Amino acid sequence: MSDATGPIVTADGVPLKRKLAQAMFRSRARAFGLALPLLAFIIVAFIIPILTLLYRGVHDPRFAQFMPRTTAIIQKWDTKSPVTEEMAAALVADMVVARKERTIGQVATRVNRELPGTRSLFTSTARKAKKMKPPYLEALIKKDRKWGDNATWQAIKITAKTYTPAYLLQAVDLKYNADGSITRQPERYRIYLKLLIRTMRISLIVTLATLVLGYPVAYLLSTLPVRTSNMLLILVLLPFWTSLLVRTTSWIAILQSEGVLNNLFVLFGITTDQQRFSMIYNETGVLIAMTHILLPFMILPLYSVMKTIPPSYVRAAKSMGARPATAFWRVYFPQSVPGIGAGALLVFILAIGYYITPALVGGEDGQMISNMIDFHMRKSLNWNLAAALGAVLLVVVLFFFWLYDRLVGIDNMKLG
Amino acid sequence: MSAESQTVSKEDGFVVFDHVQKSYDGETLVVKDLNLAIGKGEFLTMLGPSGSGKTTCLMMLAGFETATHGDILLGGHPINNIPPHKRGIGMVFQNYALFPHMTVGENLSFPLEVRKMAKAEREEKIRRALDMVEMLDFINRRPAQLSGGQQQRIALARSLVFEPDLVLMDEPLGALDKQLREHMQFEIKHLHDRLGVTVVYVTHDQSEALTMSDRIAVFDDGVIQQLATPDDLYERPENAFVAQFIGENNRMTGTVKAIEGDVATVELDGGTVVTAKAVNCGDVGGRTTLSIRPERVKVGADQGTNRTDAEVLELIYLGDHIRCRMRVHGNEDFIVKVPNAADNKRLVVGEKTSVGWETEDCRALDAT
Ligand SMILES: Nc1ncnc2c1ncn2[C@@H]1O[C@H](COP(=O)(O)OP(=O)(O)O)[C@@H](O)[C@H]1O
Numbered sequence: 001m002s003d004a005t006g007p008i009v010t011a012d013g014v015p016l017k018r019k020l021a022q023a024m025f026r027s028r029a030r031a032f033g034l035a036l037p038l039l040a041f042i043i044v045a046f047i048i049p050i051l052t053l054l055y056r057g058v059h060d061p062r063f064a065q066f067m068p069r070t071t072a073i074i075q076k077w078d079t080k081s082p083v084t085e086e087m088a089a090a091l092v093a094d095m096v097v098a099r100k101e102r103t104i105g106q107v108a109t110r111v112n113r114e115l116p117g118t119r120s121l122f123t124s125t126a127r128k129a130k131k132m133k134p135p136y137l138e139a140l141i142k143k144d145r146k147w148g149d150n151a152t153w154q155a156i157k158i159t160a161k162t163y164t165p166a167y168l169l170q171a172v173d174l175k176y177n178a179d180g181s182i183t184r185q186p187e188r189y190r191i192y193l194k195l196l197i198r199t200m201r202i203s204l205i206v207t208l209a210t211l212v213l214g215y216p217v218a219y220l221l222s223t224l225p226v227r228t229s230n231m232l233l234i235l236v237l238l239p240f241w242t243s244l245l246v247r248t249t250s251w252i253a254i255l256q257s258e259g260v261l262n263n264l265f266v267l268f269g270i271t272t273d274q275q276r277f278s279m280i281y282n283e284t285g286v287l288i289a290m291t292h293i294l295l296p297f298m299i300l301p302l303y304s305v306m307k308t309i310p311p312s313y314v315r316a317a318k319s320m321g322a323r324p325a326t327a328f329w330r331v332y333f334p335q336s337v338p339g340i341g342a343g344a345l346l347v348f349i350l351a352i353g354y355y356i357t358p359a360l361v362g363g364e365d366g367q368m369i370s371n372m373i374d375f376h377m378r379k380s381l382n383w384n385l386a387a388a389l390g391a392v393l394l395v396v397v398l399f400f401f402w403l404y405d406r407l408v409g410i411d412n413m414k415l416g
Numbered sequence: 417m418s419a420e421s422q423t424v425s426k427e428d429g430f431v432v433f434d435h436v437q438k439s440y441d442g443e444t445l446v447v448k449d450l451n452l453a454i455g456k457g458e459f460l461t462m463l464g465p466s467g468s469g470k471t472t473c474l475m476m477l478a479g480f481e482t483a484t485h486g487d488i489l490l491g492g493h494p495i496n497n498i499p500p501h502k503r504g505i506g507m508v509f510q511n512y513a514l515f516p517h518m519t520v521g522e523n524l525s526f527p528l529e530v531r532k533m534a535k536a537e538r539e540e541k542i543r544r545a546l547d548m549v550e551m552l553d554f555i556n557r558r559p560a561q562l563s564g565g566q567q568q569r570i571a572l573a574r575s576l577v578f579e580p581d582l583v584l585m586d587e588p589l590g591a592l593d594k595q596l597r598e599h600m601q602f603e604i605k606h607l608h609d610r611l612g613v614t615v616v617y618v619t620h621d622q623s624e625a626l627t628m629s630d631r632i633a634v635f636d637d638g639v640i641q642q643l644a645t646p647d648d649l650y651e652r653p654e655n656a657f658v659a660q661f662i663g664e665n666n667r668m669t670g671t672v673k674a675i676e677g678d679v680a681t682v683e684l685d686g687g688t689v690v691t692a693k694a695v696n697c698g699d700v701g702g703r704t705t706l707s708i709r710p711e712r713v714k715v716g717a718d719q720g721t722n723r724t725d726a727e728v729l730e731l732i733y734l735g736d737h738i739r740c741r742m743r744v745h746g747n748e749d750f751i752v753k754v755p756n757a758a759d760n761k762r763l764v765v766g767e768k769t770s771v772g773w774e775t776e777d778c779r780a781l782d783a784t
């Protein structure tokens with residue numbers, strides 16, 4: 001189009017470009033409008049809660065909020081030099097207010113997390129705070145010798161940070177010190193990494209087990225005539241129709257030491273009555289029950305991919321002289337990889353956050369990271385640490401997602 | 417390897433089906449007593465309507481289906497118990513079955529790798545095979561990046577690269593458009609002539625079969641109706657099914673009145689009495705189908721032994737000839753091809769005239 005003729009206009013004189021943009025905008029707006037309710041729901045019910053929770057993993061304003069004077073003054077303290085009268089005065093003044101406003105309990109709980117055993121120190125000192133006279137440091141030490149100890153004040157300094165890496169570091173067994181350095185937690189507090197590794201090990205074993213068990217089933221389903229395969233598919237889906245709780249508890253009935261399986265073992269002389277296998281309330285029980293529960297999530301994506309692989313590929317390979325095993329590994333298997341990827345990723349991500357099954361059949365050594373998150377949410381009420389553990393879990397999942405993308409390619413995934 | 421190999425005996429057949437039967441469900445026979453001997457280097461086509469059992473025969477030969485009864489021999493040895501990968505038979509599938517996760521070169525390399533061939537030798541053979549189908553430039557492409565015709569060539573090259581003695585092709589051109597199909601027919605035929613490989617080819621397209629084959633086995637309902645060279649099949653069909661299936665055909669039904677030598681006298685259902693070559697018409701008093709090719713019918717003829725009334729219903733001008741649809745004895749689909757020669761009289765629609773033919777050209781076949 002040359003400059004002389006000017007822009008093309010439609011019959012009513014509006015430039016074509018603008019008309020087109022209007023039409024496009026309207027159709028896009030309509031599409032967006034249709035998705036809006038779901039989008040709003042996801043934002044309100046999913047994204048915002050997750051972000052808020054993750055925020056808690058690094059954000060804890062309680063101490064700074066309820067003990068403003070102490071917070072202001074302790075920032076200047078280098079953690080090594082002796083405690084000053086100024087700091088002591090600020091603390092006593094804050095305690096008087098906190099006791100009056102009944103916030104001292106929260107403050108005590110918070111500091112107690114950094115230095116176990118300081119809870120009663122705070123509450124009992126606060127009770128006496130109103131009657132204390134200067135010099136305050138002396139008065140504090142007189143009340144409890146711990147006030148003379150730098151460790152107590154170091155714990156306060158850590159706590160006074162509104163934004164703190166302490167919880168995230170604690171979630172991977174590291175300790176954030178008052179001077180800003182990071183060290184490993186003392187031996188007896190290192191529990192989370194072990195738990196995280198166990199969680200990943202259980203998830204990987206379950207993923208592998210579902211793959212090994214599910215692959216032949218999916219293959220069989222994909223080669224059967226439609227009517228038969230539909231029947232069998234219903235059997236595969238049957239577990240979805242019973243509650244997770246019922247399925248998990250039925251494993252208890254089967255696997256416990258007086259259970260069906262052990263009775264059979266004794267009956268057939270595989271073991272004796274005194275040496276029954278312990279297959280429940282430990283990691284073994286978790287593995288068995290989770291493999292069973294997650295199996296359909298492996299079979300379905302595998303089946304949907306295998307169904308689309310025409311039998312003529314394997315036939316062609318055989319006609320060219322490939323033994324059945326070679327034909328399978330070099331021709332069939334590579335084409336089923338998108339299904340394996342989708343199934344494995346699905347099962348792994350579901351497994352890594354699994355909660356009910358380990359809680360019911362896990363016993364002591366079958367607990368997973370989600371059970372710990374649950375513990376901190378409901379029992380210890382340390383939501384911040386729960387959030388930090390959740391964040392670590394999220395990072396692990398994202399890492400495996402990235403790894404999968406690198407190895408298989410996310411666009412190579414087929415879910416149905 | 418053409419017209420002279422009209423018959424191949426069971427003893428010197430390269431591929432032999434010996435009383436082969438096949439049933440999938442134990443109730444119906446999909447292949448009924450198949451006897452077929454294919455010579456070495458021959459291009460044999462199995463032609464027949466869909467569902468007539470052609471693919472089943474090919475799959476039994478390749479080893480993907482087992483014969484319910486009877487023997488299949490390859491090079492004189494029964495192969496019923498040899499698994500497909502040990503038969504050394506090349507195969508081209510209708511959907512090509514090129515491995516989508518391998519490049520063209522890797523696809524061709526596959527049959528050589530499983531034979532543990534050295535790399536240098538492999539590359540040499542792959543080059544030669546690709547060169548043969550003029551696809552050398554595409555060696556690093558994936559099948560998905562090729563057009564249908566190109567994929568077809570690769571499939572062909574892959575089935576030939578390991579130099580099998582026998583190649584099976586199941587409707588390999590079925591997915592191509594008409595022009596490409598005709599072009600590929602010639603290419604496959606030329607490859608066959610050049611390499612001397614034995615080809616068993618399956619199609620339901622009769623013109624494809626006529627173009628390419630040394631011999632054609634016409635299948636219907638699991639039975640070979642006729643096994644013959646293309647010209648025999650067209651000019652000397654042995655039963656009404658073959659006459660109808662191959663080429664254009666006019667049929668008339670009637671009753672056999674007399675048989676003298678190979679000439680049958682037949683009373684058509686309309687009452688006219690005509691003579692025809694007795695091929696497969698049974699005894700006197702039996703029903704028969706008369707078959708005559710449109711180009712063998714003479715219009716308005718005064719001469720000739722057989723004459724009957726006809727009315728012109730439709731004329732289609734086709735340049736070199738005129739296609740004329742007529743009513744003959746109540747049959748409104750009687751087709752006649754009138755050569756567009758200078759001395760031929762012009763026909764007009766509605767004109768009442770007569771048609772005639774030589775006894776030789778009209779074949780008395782079985783009643784259907
Ligand atoms: N795998 C099979 N199972 C059952 N019946 C089959 C199978 N394959 C083919 N048939 C039946 O056998 C008959 C012949 O099929 P086929 O050999 O594919 O014929 P064609 O290739 O000549 O079209 C058809 O009636 C078909 O329904």
Ligand SMILES: [Mg+2]
Pocket residue numbers: 470471472
């Ligand atoms: Mg077929």
